[in-house]
Amino acid sequence: MYASLWEKFSDIYFNLSNENGTVRFAETGFGWKPSSGGDTFTSDKDQIINAQWSRAARGYEVKIHHRTDGIIQLDGFKQEDFERIAKAFKIWYSIALDNKEHALRGWNWGKADFSKAELVFQVNNRPSFEIPYTEISNTNLAGKNEVAVDFSVPADANDTGTNGHLGGARARGKKSGGAKDQLVEMRFYIPGVATKKDKNEDGEEVSDGEQHEEQNAANLFYETLMEKAEIGEVAGDTYATFLDILHLTPRGRFDIDMYEKSFRLRGKTYDYKIQFDSVKKFMVLPKPDDVHQLITIGLDPPLRQGQTRYPFLVMQFKRDEEVNLDLNMKEELLESEYKDRLQGHYEAPISHVVTDIFKGLSGKRVTRPSPAFVSHHEQSGVKCSVKANEGHLFCLDRAFMFVPKPATYISMDNIASVTMSRVGGAMAASRTFDITFTMKGGMSEHQFSNINREEQQPLESFFRTKGIKTKNEMADDSGAILAAALQDDDLASSDDEMPNRGSADEDDESIDEDFQATSESDVAEEFDENHDSSGGSDSEMGDADSDAPAREAMPERPKKKQKTSK
Structure with a gap:
């Protein structure tokens, strides 16, 4: 006869929580209450499938396979507590508390087994680590023989699944929410082929006597995990x-x-x-x-x-x-x-x-571009660039959105000021401009470049309508840009300012009006197969001085006109 009404243990951590509490095992079931007095987790004994005892992070752990909540972990027991807990489980719950020893070899190769509530990675027939299905958010085939497993990450770092209305283990994917460092992905390399085997309710393999077709082992692992973790269809x-x-x-x-x-x-x-x-x-x-x-x-x-x-x-x-x-x-x-x-x-x-x-x-609200902004081309967005990535900037009622890459959302509440400026050479700056959002509190800036010059007025009007402080630097440098744009024309027309560089300059700049060009093909180039050497043979060079009549018969080259200064 077991005379005790309950077994009580202090400083026990529930589902990897950061806060300890008290756990009680009684004839009707068990419960855990945090030391701060928050929500209590309770379970009826009929919900317990099996349990095991093993070494864990904070001492020794009781892992309970629960019918509705999957895996429940109670960590922080001492080694001498084993006999008391095993006796309570045997008498009250008719369940044997198995003592499981983990593999400590440090190997990263082994065998993956799919049990009812968790994925068990075994090394030499001993569990190396276990992954509850409730902690898996997604899985993908990362390669022909590689499967990636993504773990749930709670949005609130303080939500560890042991606080609030969620009630402990009923919070799916919240066990490691309070940890500073979290494991977010694990990859398995699974070579070869495998045959799918049927399993019973407890996860044990059963044979139906039928021959199953072999398939890629990684694909089988992926499909099984999708089914067990309830991902997808x-x-x-x-x-x-x-x-x-x-x-x-x-x-x-x-x-x-x-x-x-x-x-x-x-x-x-x-x-x-x-x-x-x-x-x-x-x-x-x-x-x-x-x-x-x-x-x-x-x-x-x-x-x-x-x-x-x-x-x-x-x-x-x-x-x-x-x-x-x-x-x-x-x-x-x-x-x-x-x-x-x-x-x-x-x-x-x-x-x-x-x-x-x-x-x-x-039930989500759908956001559309603000009707207060219409671009020069009567559109809701303007074309621009973020560094080397081209995209479109949309003006919403309370924010700005740049898509597609990198997709950037800028809330108007966080904007301190907007600066409109020209960046680049004179010609580029005359056609486009940049805008820079300076954020409040010394946050990083967001710059959008190569915006069409025609979009300046619609954007500036929208900024003022929304009460955003706007600085227009383009008005300050308009004179310098105009001078730079006209600089080439000034150089071409101001001949009186250019120094006289002699005949070489005149040959380049003056036009021989008396010269009549017949055809471009009449002049043979050095690499042309029809080209005759301009110097001729040695005998021709020797007879050149004696051929005075022929030289006199040749027409004189017309004189170039003198360039007159204005």
């Missing part, structure tokens, strides 16, 4: 799909799948699942070419492609391209949840359909 029914959509940032073509709470980008190499909660901005920008429409989506946290981060997605659509689409949604759901927000059938330009469905599913 298994996240729910697809309400709408748009195929082969051109993306300017990141560059490529992706298929877009719309779900209830997320959307997915499927490309040839990369595959992304993005929650609507990560979308902070949604902008529809008409490209000034009168042909394309741009949709720009701001993300936080940004999209990652290896070491590159993309805080904005930039899609491009043709304005005259229409789509005929039936929403994959039951009428009951459409009427109850999305009434007046979505339509069952769409027949309109594809950019309008994407915008309407995205707005209806996510």
Whole structure:
């Protein structure tokens, strides 16, 4: 008979949290309460599948496989606590607390096993490390034999999944939120081929006696992880799909799948699942070419492609391209949840359909260019450059947006002043100008160059309308630019100021009006096959002085006219 009512342990860390607390195991279940008195996590004993004891970062850890919350980690136990906890699990929960020893060889090659709740990397049949599926945000085929795994990164560094209304382990992807350094990506090199095997509910491999076709091992690993971590289609029914959509940032073509709470980008190499909660901005920008429409989506946290981060997605659509689409949604759901927000059938330009469905599913506000700005060519944006990258700058009601690369968002609330100036040579400066946004608090500047001179007045008027302090340096240097532009004409016409350099100068500058040119082909060049040596043979040179009549018969070269000074 086990007489104790509960087992209590202090200084225990829940799911890698930065704050310790107290854990209690009782006959009905267990619970953890932080020392600061925040939200308490509790669980019924029927939710426990199995548990294991192992060495961990802060001492010893009890890892519990939970039916609804995946993996629950309780870290900070002492070695002598094992017998008390094992006895409680056996008597109260009828579960054996397995003692697992990790591989400490330091090898980076081994075998990856997919259990029910986590990916286990084993070395010599011992676990080297485990990755809970709840911590995986995305996975991609980075090469023929390489798979990249991206980990969840919470937007709030203080949200560790153990505070707020989320309630501990129920917070998906929040375990390492409070850490200063976070692991954001891991890559697996998986050579060879493999055969897919069926597994039961507990993750154990079972054989059905059928022969399965072998396939690339990396592809099998990728597909299995997509299924286990609930990335992609298994996240729910697809309400709408748009195929082969051109993306300017990141560059490529992706298929877009719309779900209830997320959307997915499927490309040839990369595959992304993005929650609507990560979308902070949604902008529809008409490209000034009168042909394309741009949709720009701001993300936080940004999209990652290896070491590159993309805080904005930039899609491009043709304005005259229409789509005929039936929403994959039951009428009951459409009427109850999305009434007046979505339509069952769409027949309109594809950019309008994407915008309407995205707005209806996510509830996000759609931002468009400000009607207060119209460019010289009656467009919503102006063509300009950021360093060597050409793009367009759009004026919004409360911000400026440059697309496509690097996509730059500038809030008007953070702008201290705008400077309009000319940079470059005299001719270049007379046709274009630059604008520089100086940010408040000594933040970095944003410079946009090579803007058409005709856009100066519309931009300056818009800055003043929005109350932005504007400095026009072009008016200060207008006299110098005019003088530089006229400098070549002054040099060509002011002959009286040029010194007399003798006959060589006269030969170059004067025109022989009496000379009549017949044809360019009449004069043979030295490299022409019809060219005769101008000097002739030695005998001809010797007879040249005796041929006086012939010399007298030759007409004299007309004299050049003397150049008269004005």
